[in-house]
Amino acid sequence: MPIGEFARLARLTVKAVRHYDVEGLLVPAAVDPRSGYRYYRTEQVRTAMTIALLRGLDVPLPVVRQVLAAPDDAAVAAVLADQRDRLAAELVRREQALRTLDALREAPERMPYAVAIAERGPARLAGRHGRVRACALDADTGALCRAVLRAGVVPGRAPLVAVFPLDLVDEFDVLVGVPAPDGDAALPGGPWATTLHVGPYPHLPLAYTALLEHVREHGHRAVGPVTETYLTDPSATGPDELVTRVAVALAPDGTNGTAVQ
Incomplete structure (x- = not known):
């Protein structure tokens, strides 16, 4: 025809x-x-x-x-099952994005952040490095955290710490680990600004905004790195009850600070 x-x-x-x-x-x-x-x-x-x-x-x-x-119905079903999983994950991602927009719209009334600035001594972390895409920041970081836990590369039961660069590019290195005296990655000593975020991980940008705005308004200069310390277990805690400590290294007077090695 x-x-x-x-x-x-x-x-x-x-x-x-x-x-x-x-x-x-x-x-x-x-x-x-x-x-x-x-x-x-x-x-x-x-x-x-x-x-x-x-x-x-x-x-x-x-x-x-x-x-x-596909050679048969079973092969088609396997491909379609993968697509169902992909679409379900995409639906969750979009729902989280909408919830983040709601939180952003209501932020002045619902999302107060207390920021503290204090001196820290240098520290070392033991863990694993991985590549993270800015366009999939939450998903890639979560996957890296799960990989670290599955591999058993972190000692003890301390909360996981993820270390990010201050400024994001399309793809970058992230360290996930725990404090350890013999760790192979160093966090700089000096002044750090910190705040606590309670809520889903996709809402973390709200905490970053509050943290970095406080730093700027009080005449400090953020040089990085940035750390996220996951104080609650996401496998046993609802998204709205997740607690994350967000911190950024600041430049001491007259210096540029030190990045993670």
């Missing part, structure tokens, strides 16, 4: 059917060599609808190809 009739059966636009051909997802059953007209078979309607549904869910093209090339 010609492309217009095929598109009508699949409830798609002709433009969409042509696009699927260009992407190699839905090759016509025949192409007239003189006119270039595309022709399709009735049994290709199901394939066209499958592609449209998957793309409507923002399933990446390589995964769509996996579904179409």
Whole structure:
């Protein structure tokens, strides 16, 4: 049948059917060599609808190809199960983003932060380094924390500490560990500003804003690093009850401070 009739059966636009051909997802059953007209078979309607549904869910093209090339129903089911997990995680992420927007809108009334500035001695951490993307900061940091716990690379039961650069770039190194005299990473001594955040991890930017604004208003200069100390166990604590200590190293008078080694 010609492309217009095929598109009508699949409830798609002709433009969409042509696009699927260009992407190699839905090759016509025949192409007239003189006119270039595309022709399709009735049994290709199901394939066209499958592609449209998957793309409507923002399933990446390589995964769509996996579904179409799967040898049997079990293989298709496995790919779709992965996509269900992906979409469920994306739904959680978007819900968290909306909750963060609510918290940001209500921050002056609901999110007071007490900031303290005090001298600290130098400290060492034992743990593991990992790469974290700014666009997936919470997810990547959480994955790194879980990897550290599973690997048993941190001694004792002290709360985990994550060490970040002061300024974010697209991708950067993060250390997750615990204080240890023989740790291989050093935190600088000197003045540090700290505050406590109570609530979900995606709301942490509110604490950072309050912390760094306090530093600026009181004439201090943040040089980093930044640390997050996770004082509650997320596997046993609800998101609204999570407690995180956020801290940033400040420059002593006339110096630029020291970063994590």
